Amino acid sequence: MVSVNRAVEPSIVFVRACGQYLWDADGNRYIDYHAAFSPHLLGHNDPCVNEAVRRTLESGASLYGSGTTELEGRLAEMICEHIPFVDSVQFLNTGSEATSQAIRLARAVTGRDHIIVIQGGYNGWHDDVACNLMTPLERLGPRVSPGEYPFVPISAGIPEERRKLVHVVNFNDLASVDYVCEKYPIAALITEPVLQNVGVIRPQAGYLEGLRELADKHGFVLILDEVKTGFRNGVGGYATAAGVRPDIAVYGKAIANGYPIAALGGRRELMDYFVHPDPERRVLLAGTYNAHPVPVAAAIATIERLTADGGAVYRRLEALSEQFESGLREALEEFGLRAAVARQASAFCVYFMDHEPVDWHDLAGHHDYALDEELRRELIQAGIYWFPVATKQISISAAHTAGDLAETLAAFRTCLERCLEKRRAEPLPEKAP
Ligand SMILES: Cc1ncc(COP(=O)(O)O)c(C=O)c1O
Structure with missing residues (x-):
């Protein structure tokens, strides 16, 4: 039995976590950006x-x-x-x-x-x-x-x-x-x-x-x-x-x-x-x-x-987060998509709309939910764990490395390309929140 807000598709049974990584029961490794709804600021199982x-x-x-x-x-x-x-x-x-x-x-x-x-x-x-x-x-x-x-x-x-x-x-x-x-x-x-x-x-x-x-x-x-x-x-x-x-x-x-x-x-x-x-x-x-x-x-x-060390963890998190933010922006620009990257410290969201929302009406009325969910499904298959519900927060931890972020950005490009190809072949259904 799972708690209801964890009953998501794909349903994955995680068995182990260390730092920025999760492993499922089949031995697959994921770079984790869900952080269990965000507590793991230092990464899982911080020593x-x-x-x-x-x-x-x-x-x-x-x-x-x-x-x-x-x-x-x-x-x-x-x-x-x-x-x-x-x-x-x-x-x-x-x-x-x-x-x-x-x-x-x-x-x-x-x-x-x-x-x-x-x-x-x-x-x-x-x-x-x-x-x-x-x-x-x-x-x-x-x-x-x-x-x-x-x-x-x-x-x-x-x-x-x-x-x-x-x-x-x-x-x-x-x-x-x-x-x-x-x-x-x-x-x-x-x-x-x-x-x-x-x-x-x-x-x-x-x-x-x-x-x-x-x-x-x-x-x-x-x-x-x-x-x-x-x-x-x-x-x-x-x-x-x-x-x-x-x-x-x-x-x-x-x-x-x-x-x-x-x-x-x-x-x-x-x-x-x-x-x-x-x-x-x-x-x-x-x-x-x-x-x-x-x-x-x-x-x-x-x-x-x-x-x-005077808040060295936060300095590291900020540097990683800035790097990730600009990487996401660059990737989205390459696709010529109307999208906004919203960031507060090490918390992120990619909105498929032409501006950062100011409130719920703005978000619900403009965000492309279907694309968001499809992208998350693709990313999970590629070993990048963004919680598979549209607009859920992406969290970076102090355990993530520049290498993890580069791997994630490469997967982001590939997965987004795949979603857009699918959409060209067969338009995604309208999906409201
Ligand atoms: C802003 C905020 N307040 C309160 C809560 C409730 O916290 P808990 O799940 O520990 O009861 C949450 C949980 O996600 C939250 O995000």
């Missing part, structure tokens, strides 16, 4: 991270379920040191737990129930946010601004009453946030700073700052979901690099290079609600496995690797 895990297991450390631990404290200090708006931090196991807690915290602090989410954003699988990811445009209607879109669940079982509390607006659309805030008492707006579950859609100049201003104007809690952008964009995450101060931010994925841990941190006045002296106002944060020593040790080792 330093695994060594820290091994040492922790051998040290006699265990899950105590009582009080706090020295390791947990050390990790919290490291995070607070690198992220200026994080005064304190709590650990959970997954990004979904962290976003769920962040929203509950915002509701407790503001005494309001409504929230704003972003069309095309993904913040986990719980009831408040399991909606409006790759929504067919027929379900949304044309772009409206200012205005809001219907709640379109990505799961059955979300109670009707719950849906009424969630308001959906497009990314890069401040007017709609203002509009919704005038109509409903909004507790929080949650957004990825860069939409990285529909490729890489970047905030326009002033957008995140505008959200900060609207949060101050309307009194809602600004939650930045850095589960994908955090640590991949630098140890401070995207917000720190962009100079934006959310009230709360959540982290996961690359924080521990593939081990299961998430963090929720932010302004002290808000975080203190988790330990509020008044039980009526205290926000419950529980979880048997929170701050398990294995993922905590993995996170410490990951951050040590990321900060060593």
Whole structure:
């Protein structure tokens, strides 16, 4: 049985991974750009991270379920040191737990129930946010601004009453946030700073700052979901690099290079609600496995690797990513295709449309989904693992080499040529998201 978002075609049984490579049960090797939905920033089975895990297991450390631990404290200090708006931090196991807690915290602090989410954003699988990811445009209607879109669940079982509390607006659309805030008492707006579950859609100049201003104007809690952008964009995450101060931010994925841990941190006045002296106002944060020593040790080792030698890992990643970006652009130009390469740090997406999308309507209305999916299928056959769902993020790790990228770019040209030949022979069917 596979988790549903992993049930893709081709269905491959992977048995082993090392650095930038994956091997399947038939012994085929792939250069991996999926990185298990992006945590493996250092590559799979990074020796330093695994060594820290091994040492922790051998040290006699265990899950105590009582009080706090020295390791947990050390990790919290490291995070607070690198992220200026994080005064304190709590650990959970997954990004979904962290976003769920962040929203509950915002509701407790503001005494309001409504929230704003972003069309095309993904913040986990719980009831408040399991909606409006790759929504067919027929379900949304044309772009409206200012205005809001219907709640379109990505799961059955979300109670009707719950849906009424969630308001959906497009990314890069401040007017709609203002509009919704005038109509409903909004507790929080949650957004990825860069939409990285529909490729890489970047905030326009002033957008995140505008959200900060609207949060101050309307009194809602600004939650930045850095589960994908955090640590991949630098140890401070995207917000720190962009100079934006959310009230709360959540982290996961690359924080521990593939081990299961998430963090929720932010302004002290808000975080203190988790330990509020008044039980009526205290926000419950529980979880048997929170701050398990294995993922905590993995996170410490990951951050040590990321900060060593003045951030040498990031410099290497940036150099590789620049090289890959220009290689992709050159290849696409050779084919004379209308295409855009969107990149944020070591996260990429190739869009088959003539510009980088600014929001979901733009992407869904212009991207050539059929070509994207066909190309991914061809690449996988050629040993290059781009997740076989159109627009899914391509991630470079510090384990990739210039040689891997050259091999990938050569395969990219061959596979694209093959797709275009097939299309000339037999047009690909129209395929909407
Ligand atoms: C931006 C973002 N937020 C939250 C989540 C949920 O994290 P998890 O899968 O660890 O629950 C994801 C997962 O892909 C994500 O990409």
